[in-house]
Amino acid sequence: MMQSAKIFSGTGSEQLAQAICKQYGTQPGKVNIQRFSDGEISPIFLESVRGDYVFLIQSTYSPAENLMELLLMIDAAKRASAYKVIAVVPYYGYARQDRKDRPRVAIGSKLVANMLVAAGADRVITMDLHAPQIQGYFDIPVDHLDSHAVFIPYIQNLRLENLTFAAPDVGATNRIREIANYFNVEMVICDKHRKRANEIASMVVIGDVTDRDIVIIDDICDTGGTLAKSAGLLKEKGARSVRAFITHPVLSGKAYENIENSVLEELVVCDTIPLRRESSKIKVATVSELFAVAIRNAYENKSITSLFVHSQRKGRT
Numbered sequence: 001m002m003q004s005a006k007i008f009s010g011t012g013s014e015q016l017a018q019a020i021c022k023q024y025g026t027q028p029g030k031v032n033i034q035r036f037s038d039g040e041i042s043p044i045f046l047e048s049v050r051g052d053y054v055f056l057i058q059s060t061y062s063p064a065e066n067l068m069e070l071l072l073m074i075d076a077a078k079r080a081s082a083y084k085v086i087a088v089v090p091y092y093g094y095a096r097q098d099r100k101d102r103p104r105v106a107i108g109s110k111l112v113a114n115m116l117v118a119a120g121a122d123r124v125i126t127m128d129l130h131a132p133q134i135q136g137y138f139d140i141p142v143d144h145l146d147s148h149a150v151f152i153p154y155i156q157n158l159r160l161e162n163l164t165f166a167a168p169d170v171g172a173t174n175r176i177r178e179i180a181n182y183f184n185v186e187m188v189i190c191d192k193h194r195k196r197a198n199e200i201a202s203m204v205v206i207g208d209v210t211d212r213d214i215v216i217i218d219d220i221c222d223t224g225g226t227l228a229k230s231a232g233l234l235k236e237k238g239a240r241s242v243r244a245f246i247t248h249p250v251l252s253g254k255a256y257e258n259i260e261n262s263v264l265e266e267l268v269v270c271d272t273i274p275l276r277r278e279s280s281k282i283k284v285a286t287v288s289e290l291f292a293v294a295i296r297n298a299y300e301n302k303s304i305t306s307l308f309v310h311s312q313r314k315g316r317t
Contacts, residue, residue: 010058
């Protein structure tokens with residue numbers, strides 16, 4: 001007899017989990033996340049998960065709180081004799097700490113991977129890791145979904161005459177090249193140099209943007225300072241319009257003010273992280289269907305290759 005699949009949500013991703021369950025055709029499982037007066041977290045599953053595939057949906061955007069909650073939910077499910085526990089982490093916090101680029105620093109993304117495995121996760125489903133090689137930090141299967149599957153239809157509907165894609169930094173070149181090849185259009189690169197985290201010392205544009213409709217693609221928007229500066233520089237260099245498509249709207253600090261005061265026509269983000277407030281420039285594209293299909297295929301042991309742009313690529317190679 002095939003084990004049943006049950007989907008539960010942590011407190012950090014309740015809205016997205018509801019949307020995923022609707023697409024999947026089920027209701028979220030019942031779980032109670034208790035909190036003691038000192039902030040200690042104690043999750044309790046209110047229904048049996050014995051012998052089941054248990055999918056736990058939780059983005060770790062308030063990194064310490066939501067990550068700890070997810071780890072405890074994994075542990076609780078394993079101790080309740082779940083057959084498989086799959087951590088569905090739409091936004092994987094600490095992904096920017098992916099290497100030792102200075103002396104005496106932590107590699108946070110590796111540590112988080114170790115903790116998820118140690119807690120008992122059998123598989124991880126995530127989206128747009130800051131560095132794809134983070135998948136290699138895990139000794140369990142990782143399904144790494146791509147937001148291009150959500151952004152491409154939106155961009156197609158814009159019908160931009162002189163579409164050109166912009167990489168916000170050199171590290172994003174491969175990501176941008178793939179979607180530029182899909183549309184068979186040109187790409188440019190914004191090369192930036194940072195003094196410290198969230199602060200840019202200098203930036204230059206590599207490539208011609210004169211009279212082009214620029215679309216910036218990136219995985220994370222944190223304070224919005226880099227994005228606003230990139231958009232302003234592209235306009236100064238002659239771009240006709242500038243838009244941005246960002247997977248994870250961390251949007252901390254003065255991010256909303258930076259976006260609203262920028263020259264961006266719009267900022268399109270995914271719902272991997274709930275927005276703290278509304279903005280006339282920020283639009284949300286849901287990833288619920290993408291995750292629902294990935295969850296179903298993981299449960300039914302089917303391929304998820306069809307969810308990726310490279311499986312449907314057209315244009316230049």
